[in-house]
């Protein structure tokens with residue numbers, strides 16, 4: 001870890017957090033919600049219990065550590081918080097103490113130093129916004145893999161090369177002005193430039209408008225981390241895959257991150273960007289990573305990539321249609337009137353929405369309501385398919401096995417698109433809902 005990076009995080013612990021706020025709210029970084037980790041990292045089959053061990057590598061002021069420790073508090077699972085900055089650790093520890101969390105071990109070291117200690121292996125490793133600040137990110141990832149359990153999963157976040165072009169351009173612009181200034185002088189200069197930013201500046205578009213710059217000006221650690229970091233690199237979609245492969249890992253799925261949509265993964269799906277059927281057909285014929293790389297440049301809205309990594313062939317796909325013994329369940333809980341509304345608007349075009357801008361159009365009715373009621377986290381895909389065939393589709397005069405499976409796969413795809421549903425084994429447990437979203441039926445227009 002370079003001296004400059006070490007000094008930066010001693011002076012500006014990141015992100016800016018006040019331990020007092022733990023009394024009023026719990027921050028839940030979406031990547032670290034364990035029911036989602038279980039779904040993508042373990043195909044829904046992980047038993048999250050007292051033996052579960054999570055590592056937060058480069059834990060900063062503690063967002064992921066606090067959320068993971070909260071989720072593991074009742075079952076007795078443990079979190080190791082690894083962070084070289086004493087100042088950041090002080091904030092993180094105060095937050096955990098404010099919540100009465102006792103299942104956290106604090107380690108003051110770098111990833112490399114920690115790996116050299118050969119600790120017991122971890123089931124889940126969070127490493128968000130850290131590896132792109134290392135002199136050798138690939139070495140950092142290999143160090144993490146050396147402490148990952150055989151069936152373990154890493155949740156990582158790296159800067160996105162394309163969506164971050166505004167920052168790259170900014171850094172090129174100020175580079176000649178930085179030499180000879182210490183970090184405080186650089187910060188003062190940056191604040192001055194930001195406070196009279198021309199309307200056409202790319203930073204405004206990247207951040208979604210003037211509110212972004214106003215927020216930056218109230219948050220020095222954010223300015224320093226975003227615009228004045230001495231060591232950083234960024235990755236496009238192919239770069240993410242190649243980076244994973246450099247440590248012998250697969251990208252299991254892209255996922256969501258703070259301020260980056262409810263799920264994130266929907267951003268990487270071409271059906272969400274392209275409607276022209278001919279272009280869509282050509283794109284669908286490409287390998288998945290080419291499709292995702294297309295989305296990255298077409299949307300130009302990915303300043304970062306958050307994703308799960310696993311060892312190759314460890315995780316059966318849950319994307320198309322999960323194994324028949326797994327049970328689908330609503331990760332985003334339906335509103336109290338959800339099923340009644342489906343019946344009320346039977347036969348009419350409706351919109352299902354989760355309150356964060358994610359929506360799908362469909363025409364519902366009693367059959368869909370009956371089918372969705374079976375997605376209860378206790379009934380397996382195999383049993384649902386049989387009941388769909390015998391109780392819902394039975395009126396049809398042809399063999400319904402294939403049609404039942406296809407219907408089920410189509411409904412699953414619809415509800416898995418924004419992680420409204422996940423799948424897990426009954427033993428897996430941990431079917432914790434996404435507490436930030438609620439699924440509703442919007443009345444027909």
Ligand SMILES: C[S@@+](CC[C@H](N)C(=O)[O-])C[C@H]1O[C@@H](n2cnc3c(N)ncnc32)[C@H](O)[C@@H]1O
Pocket residue numbers: 001005009014015057058059060061062063064082083084085088109110111112127128129130133134225
């Ligand atoms: C941008 S912050 C991210 C903090 C946190 N992961 C988050 O997402 O909120 C980067 C953190 O990585 C830590 N860090 C930098 N180099 C490191 C290394 N070699 N090993 C472990 N942590 C490191 C820094 O001290 C800093 O707290």
